[in-house]
Amino acid sequence: MFIREIESNFMRLKENIFHVTIQMGCVAAMLMLIALPSGAQQIQKKLIETGFDSPSPKLLLQNLKEIEKMPFDGVMIEAAGTDDKGHAVAIRSTFSPKPWKESWFKQTIADLQAVHSRKLTDNLLKIGANPGVDWFDDAGWKQVVDHWRIAAKIAKAGNLKGLRFDAEPYGTFRQMGYAAQPGKDKHSFAEYQAKARQRGKEVMAAVAKVDPNLLIFCYFMNSVNAAAVKSSNMQTSLEKSGYGLYPAFINGWLDAAPPSMIFVDGCEGQGYHANSELDFLKTANVVRNSALALVAPENRQKYLSQVQVSFGIYLDAYTNPSTSRYYIDPKGETPAHRLIENVAYALNAASEYVWIYGEKYRWWATPSKNVNPESWEDKLPGINDGLLGLTHPDWLLQQKYAGLDVRDITKQWHFLPDGAKGQDVTLAAFDDSTWKIIDGGIYWQRAGFPDYHGPAWYRKTVTVPSFSAGQKAILLFDGVDGTCEVFVNGKKVGEHVVAKDFTGWNTPFQIDASSAFRPGKNVIAVQVTSKSTDTASGINQPVHLLIGTPR
Numbered sequence: 001m002f003i004r005e006i007e008s009n010f011m012r013l014k015e016n017i018f019h020v021t022i023q024m025g026c027v028a029a030m031l032m033l034i035a036l037p038s039g040a041q042q043i044q045k046k047l048i049e050t051g052f053d054s055p056s057p058k059l060l061l062q063n064l065k066e067i068e069k070m071p072f073d074g075v076m077i078e079a080a081g082t083d084d085k086g087h088a089v090a091i092r093s094t095f096s097p098k099p100w101k102e103s104w105f106k107q108t109i110a111d112l113q114a115v116h117s118r119k120l121t122d123n124l125l126k127i128g129a130n131p132g133v134d135w136f137d138d139a140g141w142k143q144v145v146d147h148w149r150i151a152a153k154i155a156k157a158g159n160l161k162g163l164r165f166d167a168e169p170y171g172t173f174r175q176m177g178y179a180a181q182p183g184k185d186k187h188s189f190a191e192y193q194a195k196a197r198q199r200g201k202e203v204m205a206a207v208a209k210v211d212p213n214l215l216i217f218c219y220f221m222n223s224v225n226a227a228a229v230k231s232s233n234m235q236t237s238l239e240k241s242g243y244g245l246y247p248a249f250i251n252g253w254l255d256a257a258p259p260s261m262i263f264v265d266g267c268e269g270q271g272y273h274a275n276s277e278l279d280f281l282k283t284a285n286v287v288r289n290s291a292l293a294l295v296a297p298e299n300r301q302k303y304l305s306q307v308q309v310s311f312g313i314y315l316d317a318y319t320n321p322s323t324s325r326y327y328i329d330p331k332g333e334t335p336a337h338r339l340i341e342n343v344a345y346a347l348n349a350a351s352e353y354v355w356i357y358g359e360k361y362r363w364w365a366t367p368s369k370n371v372n373p374e375s376w377e378d379k380l381p382g383i384n385d386g387l388l389g390l391t392h393p394d395w396l397l398q399q400k401y402a403g404l405d406v407r408d409i410t411k412q413w414h415f416l417p418d419g420a421k422g423q424d425v426t427l428a429a430f431d432d433s434t435w436k437i438i439d440g441g442i443y444w445q446r447a448g449f450p451d452y453h454g455p456a457w458y459r460k461t462v463t464v465p466s467f468s469a470g471q472k473a474i475l476l477f478d479g480v481d482g483t484c485e486v487f488v489n490g491k492k493v494g495e496h497v498v499a500k501d502f503t504g505w506n507t508p509f510q511i512d513a514s515s516a517f518r519p520g521k522n523v524i525a526v527q528v529t530s531k532s533t534d535t536a537s538g539i540n541q542p543v544h545l546l547i548g549t550p551r
Contacts, residue, residue, distance in 0.1 A: 046073035057111035071388035074122030097140035112158025132173035162215030200252020221265035271311035308351035315358035401548030443536035479541030488516035
């Protein structure tokens with residue numbers, strides 16, 4: 001009961017909430033999101049794809065139409081140049097002491113410039129912390145800084161949103177760990193922290209000079225050191241951590257970053273294991289509040305205003321066996337439904353982005369030999385529509401219906417605070433001219449009936465110029481606080497029940513009213529019964545009417 005109370009209070013307090021009614025099925029649940037309150041989502045939430053099928057610029061160009069069909073606003077791009085000897089130079093190997101030439105990446109830029117997509121607006125260029133350079137190696141760091149500069153130039157010239165930085169070591173050298181540094185016997189941890197901060201400032205100054213508006217998207221930032229923040233001695237904990245120098249490097253970024261530059265903490269470790277709304281909210285709180293202890297006092301205001309919270313969702317965890325270290329318990333649902341529900345929670349808690357990472361399967365054609373031939377849609381049926389509906393329900397509806405007409409019918413309902421016994425108020429011919437007119441989207445107690453609890457009627461007339469047998473008319477309720485029955489032109493088309501424990505009071509639902517609709521005027525009547533004698537009631541969330549022909 002305690003958890004239910006927390007969730008209910010959170011729903012009341014948060015305007016920007018994604019709630020997925022899994023029991024209705026993925027597509028139906030996504031349709032409900034079209035009924036979000038106007039202005040509730042101030043920032044368009046976005047999904048970014050990455051994984052073993054990450055495209056190269058050439059692959060992105062070749063498979064653009066296929067990739068655009070997927071539920072993403074951007075992809076993380078795996079790019080490489082070609083040196084004077086014809087060898088590939090991976091841009092992700094940014095922390096290399098070997099010099100690069102800008103001319104090596106001309107073809108990469110040309111391929112990126114040839115990509116024209118109105119859908120993929122937030123593509124990112126992959127860079128990383130490998131193979132690694134000692135922080136006190138001035139000559140090596142001169143090249144690392146230049147590599148960041150060149151990567152920024154490629155991103156800008158290629159019309160990308162920014163850079164994706166991965167601090168994880170994939171070789172033998174842990175760039176962010178003090179214990180791995182060759183000079184640890186000569187320099188204290190504090191001295192390495194100071195040098196790491198200097199290097200962070202150098203690389204970010206080089207990036208900002210190229211483009212002060214580039215997004216720096218990280219799989220993780222200070223979230224990786226959440227345990228150090230909780231420890232009794234944070235400095236000692238960082239000294240022992242494999243990422244103990246990372247906060248200093250980030251502080252260097254903040255030292256040099258202009259106000260226009262945004263950073264993203266992707267919370268990889270926490271996101272991969274999160275399996276509830278509370279999990280995501282707790283992690284968001286760590287990044288926005290607890291992690292301030294890792295930020296230099298002079299950078300804390302900049303951190304608060306320029307560092308976003310994001311989450312990584314590990315797709316393999318939804319297909320792995322329960323014995324795997326990376327396994328998400330579906331909690332009685334299908335794995336696909338659980339995935340969509342968790343992504344909804346992640347989007348709600350995130351500042352702007354959620355990134356989707358997969359290894360075993362693919363979203364599109366890929367030359368990677370590490371990826372199985374099956375697609376993620378094959379393994380988790382319904383996720384394409386489900387994920388698309390979370391961020392772009394309008395796109396999903398356009399895909400599902402031809403001649404789509406979506407109407408907001410939330411306002412201007414005729415209202416009667418009475419059961420109307422002995423009267424059939426559902427009929428189109430019934431005269432409701434003496435009823436008071438109130439808006440939906442609020443409780444009736446706030447619309448002039450503060451003391452009434454019991455059954456009440458809402459009526460509204462909508463005009464449909466034409467309606468054929470092949471069309472669908474669907475009523476989308478974002479929430480009704482109270483058990484309700486829905487009628488169209490005198491015919492009952494559906495109902496929604498709020499349980500004794502109040503479950504369902506804030507649940508979106510849809511009703512297919514196609515069999516009762518007709519061309520011309522149609523009367524929608526909804527009877528709502530208060531769930532108790534001391535709680536608010538009514539059509540307290542937006543209502544939409546969708547009319548279209550299924551494709």
